Amino acid sequence: MKKEYDYLIVGSGLFGSVFAHEATKIGKKCLVIDKRNHSGGNIHCENIEGINVHKYGPHIFHTNDKKIWDYVNQFADFNHFVYSPLSFSKGKLYNLPFNMNTFYQLWGTKTPEEAKAKIEEQVAIYGFEKPKNLEEQALSIVGKDIYEQFIKEYTEKQWGRKATDLPAFIIKRIPIRFTFDNNYFNDKYQGIPIGGYNKIIENLLKNVEVKLSTNYFENKEFFENIATKIVFTGKIDEYFDYQYGKLEYRSLRFESEILETENFQGNAGINYNDSEFGYTRIVEHKHFEFGNQKKTVITKEYPENWTSEKEAYYPINDEKNQEIYLNYKKLSENLNHVIFGGRLAEYRYYDMHQVIASALHKSKIELQND
Structure with missing residues (x-):
């Protein structure tokens, strides 16, 4: 019996949204669900005082791949922002990266x-x-x-x-430049979508059915049966009910403030090296889009030990965790009706251009073979 959807996509971050867009384009019926109350995963922006605040940490799009650059430019126009962070150490400011x-x-x-x-x-x-x-x-x-x-x-x-x-x-390597160049990334293409990252997600999912505040695991049996195939972008160990143990991550806590000043630090990002500061950096969001609002919003970023109640940001890809992940990967390869993709499902750190490339690659293989 034909099921209601061709693809159920669990997670509306970049991987899930790109896959949903590509499948919908060729006439497949998709449902995207997300346990958060917004789409876009960690690239979601929240508009505060007219400023697009990067809710889950700063995201700067950068790539050397023209195909990927052209792909994202279908969904939003990009500005010419170049990331040139500073480092505050022992009472002084220094340019980054090391140059x-x-x-x-x-x-x-x-x-x-x-x-x-x-x-x-x-x-x-x-x-x-x-x-x-x-x-x-x-x-x-x-x-x-x-x-x-x-x-x-x-x-x-x-x-x-x-x-x-x-x-x-x-x-393994530390980038060192023997030129007077503060551009953090070497990539040819770099910028921030004008109006924030939400525009990209909205346009990717424009013709796709989306249900927010919907937890796949609270009704797994139901969701398993409404679609022919599942695209899963959540934690791979959770999908398999942690049968080989939990994979480990580092988490982050963000503390944001609205300040009654036009310009707090004159830069989008300043790293705070010294241990006396609990946070690793302060981000001033208006500088990503060259804002001239009367107020500003800053965010202090605090690294934290991860627990299952916290957001999983950085995989700890040491030997122990890689061994656990490979056990889950073997299980995933035996499930023909589930496609695992993205940072959490593949237990690896992805830049945005990399996760888009992965989603395009996997969707191409899947949709060609369908």
Whole structure:
């Protein structure tokens, strides 16, 4: 018997919305459900005082892939925002990513040769031939000054563990530029959708049935039976009822304030390295869209230990968790009627352009074979 929907899509973030759009385009009937009271997943924006506030942390779209850039530009016009964050450390402001401006602020070096020599000298003294943890890895790449000034305390706050207890692979490489260039991303295409990310999601889901405040797991049997196939973008371990144990994440807490000033910090993002600050950065949202509103909205971002009641942001892809994930992945490969996709279902950190590419790839394979 033909079911009511061709695809039930669990989660209205980028993966689910792109898949739903592509399927609907060729005449498939889709239902998108989301347990939150809004669509868009973590790219959702909330309009406060005329400012698009990135509710779940700042999102800057960047890619080198022209096909992906052209794809998102169908759904919104983008501005020319370039992310150039600052770092507040030991009472001073420094440019990021690590570049000639940073080295001049730190050491007074004026040429690439001077900066390279300084780093090489410190790596020779403090580096390790076979780094066993994050601290040793960082010392082996950038030396003592950059590690202690910018990496150690920030990373320990971010992960809630000592740098000596974190695996070296977390920072396989540290981007260093020997040019005076504060553009955080190297990608050719970069910007923020004019009017916020909600426009992209609204246009992706324009012709799709969507039900919000709807938890798949509260009525799983019903939802399993209304569609021929399911696209699942939630936590893969939850789908399989945690039978191999729970995968671990780091979580975040956001504290936002409306301030009676036009410009609080003059920049979209400033990192706070020192451990005396509980937060890792302050985001001032109006700068993403070059706003001139009379007030401003800032958000302090606090890393937290994750529990199942909190939002899962960063997968902890260590050996133990990867082993658990691979067990779930094997189970997922045996389910022909379920497509798993996105950050939580694939237990990996995705940038926005990567999750769109993944959704387009999986939808193409699925819809061609249908």
